Amino acid sequence: MQLGADHVLVRVPATSANLGPGFDAMGLALALYDDLEVELLASDDVVVEVEGQGAGEVPLGEEHLVVRALRHTLELAGAPRTGLRLRCVNRIPHARGLGSSSAAVVSGIVAARALLADPHVLDAAAVLRIATEFEGHPDNAAPAIRGGATLAWVSGAGPRAVDLDVDERIEATVLVPDARLATSRARGVLPAEVPHGDAAFTAGRAGLLVEALARRPELLLDATEDRLHQDYRASVMAGSAELLRALRAEGLAATISGAGPTVLVLTAGDGTGRLDAVLADLVDDVAGWRALRPGVDHDGAVARRVTGGAADGASAWGGV
Known part of the structure; x- marks a missing residue:
């Protein structure tokens, strides 16, 4: 050629x-x-x-x-x-x-x-x-x-x-720490097997996520629940895991982005304003976190x- x-x-x-x-x-x-x-x-x-x-x-x-x-x-x-x-x-x-x-x-x-x-x-x-x-x-x-x-x-x-499909109301915010994490290390802490109940739970949530992304962003909090990988990785990204739990406790659809340690938050409507208010209390720039809202x-x-x-x-x- x-x-x-x-x-x-x-x-x-x-x-x-x-x-x-x-x-x-x-x-x-x-x-x-x-x-x-x-x-x-x-x-x-x-x-x-x-x-x-x-x-x-x-x-x-x-x-x-x-x-x-x-x-x-x-x-x-x-x-x-x-x-x-x-x-x-x-x-x-x-x-x-x-x-x-x-x-x-x-x-x-x-x-x-x-x-x-x-x-x-x-x-x-x-x-x-x-x-x-x-x-x-x-x-x-x-x-x-x-x-x-x-x-x-x-x-x-x-x-x-x-x-x-992604509902046009959905906004993506990424919370990026100064700390880095190699994908190989994040994958290295995952178990070879998981309980059947956890696998079934996560499969159901993945199906729900398709609907939440496309038409019903009000379901994003439930739809982004996971039992396959995030809890297992908490040991190698303690700060991200703590932030994830705090955001979800406030009703915000937060997940670990990829292998981490960045945290992704999906919001729609007044959820974006609520996220900003929560971040004002949770994320301190001096502590090494940056909040970016790049859009999809x-x-x-x-x-x-x-x-x-x-x-x-x-x-x-x-x-x-």
Whole structure:
């Protein structure tokens, strides 16, 4: 496959996975973005510039996650190998449960697709498949690609995803601590088996969550209850677990975002004002928590080719 562009721009949203009971399956895209600029070089050089989150911490060569995803995707498409210059402007906090690694992987894949002479050789299903190969499961990758809320699963045919309706009244607030938590550590405390009653309870709540998101946000408090993972992870994110319990005791639909330690709160109507009042008592900026209200992203990953110094039309993913 030949390359059809040498300069592309990509924007990918943050994501919050699980949403309580939707463990490893449900996710929500948030309007907090990482931006990526990729230029092909005639040399074999790889130049990576990072601004914002991860600056001074992530590798700046072939081992950079975006470079790895981009290279792998171009190789799968049979495109020739070239040098690369990447400029990454990262706004998604790292190791906080907001899908920063998925955003990096998806941005590399989508950038590679935009560079191809015929991007349609890699459809949205292929993008999800490649992202899942990197991530291990598609719960963050699906909303990062598609936007909105998604339900993702892996079958014999590979990873798949469908869109979930989100009531326009729902607002998403993320409470982000200074403390980080590696996903591997958060997963390491989960038991190999859970009681049948807990599994049945959580399955029922996951079904209710679909209805609460789409049409009845007044059910979000019950719909975000979980017995599969959050209590088990309390030992490695004590501050987040304490905040979660306090918010839910106030009637607010709070969950651990992804593997944590960020806390996600879904509100609608006067619930947002009530959340602000509760946070004024519970969250102290001096203690290292930030409250962000980014909104829900509905476009997912977007790529644009740059021609003559200007970016031409953006295209959003959908229809996996």
